[in-house]
Amino acid sequence: MSKRNCIICSKPLNNGIIINGRGICKKCEEKIVRCNIETDFYEYYKNCIRKNLTADLLKGEDLVCQDYRY
Numbered sequence: 001m002s003k004r005n006c007i008i009c010s011k012p013l014n015n016g017i018i019i020n021g022r023g024i025c026k027k028c029e030e031k032i033v034r035c036n037i038e039t040d041f042y043e044y045y046k047n048c049i050r051k052n053l054t055a056d057l058l059k060g061e062d063l064v065c066q067d068y069r070y
């Protein structure tokens with residue numbers, strides 16, 4: 001019964017991909033796919049995952065990442 005939210009934009013996950021139990025919505029996925037790995041977005045994305053994983057380990061608390069702007 002766990003409702004998934006996108007770990008990047010924190011919106012409810014209606015469709016998208018799950019990586020290691022982390023949800024990423026379609027929009028964010030498309031951004032990632034479109035970006036190459038040298039971009040800021042990729043760095044940001046990695047930070048989001050890292051923060052979310054850490055938050056889960058510590059408290060199970062959801063960590064909200066700020067809106068990313070190009």
Ligand SMILES: [Zn+2]
Binds near residue numbers: 008024028029
């Ligand atoms: Zn998203």
